[in-house]
Amino acid sequence: MATETKESKYSGSERAAIFMMSLGEEAAAEILRHMGPKEVQKIGTAMASLEKVSRTDIDQVLREFSDIVQEQTSLGIGADDYVRNVLRSALGDDKAEGLIDRILLGRNSKGLEALKWLDPRAVAEMIRHEHPQIVAIVLSHLDPDQSAETLSHLPERMQSDLILRIATLDGVQPAALQELDEILERQLSGKNTAKSSMIGGVKTAASILNFMDASKETTIMDGVLQVDEDLGTRIQELMFVFGNLVDVDDRGIQTLMREISTESLVLALKGAEEELKDKIFRNMSKRAAEMLREDLETKGPVRVSDVETAQKEILAIARRLADSGEIVLGGKGGEQML
Known part of the structure; x- marks a missing residue:
């Protein structure tokens, strides 16, 4: 029986990072590929933030993993339980749940849940000929980034209408979701049922648009505003775009700056307003601000798509920090917690 180890001072992600870094680059890379x-x-961020990890701490992390392997392996425990136990111990409960879903649930999922494991282009091909309301329900059920990419692969003439339908979707009856789930099961393999009927709404529509390319986002919003100006305005108020970072307080900007690379920041600021640039400069040391200005001045012409990609990456980090309560994002409709 494995002995109990004292509670670690590191988070689950940090313990996973310590474990993988102790394996060496080749082995760690092989694990990350899966x-x-x-x-x-998340694990990469933990790796980058780790400093002065003592040999004692490394030994403790390795002992924890070794104890679990010795305790669980070849004792008749089910394979699924073994995977769950190892991942939860190595990564912590919160971090492990998503990975457990990916490993254990994704292989057997059906219906709506199974779509989350498909390439967005494949999802678009599967639903493009369905009734628009069905397509809107499916898009609402997917994660916003996957939904945005799926939407981009659907005909442009449908996109604004679908965002309108998503924004006005006020939940779906469980029976209707179950029926849709069964329809999709005939095209997919695995097993799962809808867990919630609370999907759709203005916030969902805004979240999806936040992940769209800027040009497509503008086209879709123009179409929405033409049909329903009030609804379009409500969607815009919930959206958070790169320029809105100017509304984040100084402490929030400083927190954000610690999470992003200089290369991404330079690219993103190439397409930013002077007011936002000035705010970034004010929240850096004098030397760092000077170096950033020099980088911006010496940076040659860049593609608009590269600028948009860098801005989207920074916005994704900002939303993550907002979700964890580390910063507050002030959107077009005023300050709000996302």
């Missing part, structure tokens, strides 16, 4: 983008980003 993880999704979000998991890789």
Whole structure:
């Protein structure tokens, strides 16, 4: 029986980072190849933030993992339980849940849940000929980034209408969701049922648009505003775009700056208003601000798509910090917690 170890001072992600860094670059890279983008980003961030980890702490993390392997392996425990136990111990409950879903649930999912495991282009091909209301329900059920990419692969003439339908979607009856789930099961494999009927709404529409390319976002919003100006305005109020960072307080900007690379910041600021640039400069040391100005001045012409990509990356970090309560984002409709 494995002995109990004292509670670690590191978070689950940090323990995972310590464990992987102790394996060496080649082995760590092999493990990361089996993880999704979000998991890789979180563990990568933990790796980058770790400083002065003592040999004692490394030994404790390795002992924890070794104890679990010795305790669980070949004792008749089910494979699924073994995976859950190892991941939760190595990564912590919160971090492990998403990975457990990806490993254990994704392989057997059906219906709506199964769509989350498909490439957005494949999802678009599957639903493009369905009734627009069905498509809106499906898009509302997906994660915003996957939904945005799926929407971009659907015909342009449908996109504004779908955002309107998503924004006005006020929940779906469980029976209707179950029926849709069964329809999709005939095209997919696995097993799962809808967990919630609370999908759709103005916030969902805004979240999806936040992940769209700027040009497509503008086209879609123009179409929405033409049909329903009040609804379009409500959607815009819930959206948070790069220029809105000027409304974030100084402490929030400083927190954000610690999370982003200089290369991304330079690219993003190439397309920013002077007011936002000045705010960024004010929240840096004098030397750092001078270097950033020099980088901006010496940076040659860049593609608009590269600027938009950098801005989207920074916005994704800002939303993550807002979700964890570290900063407050002030959107077009005023200051709000996202």
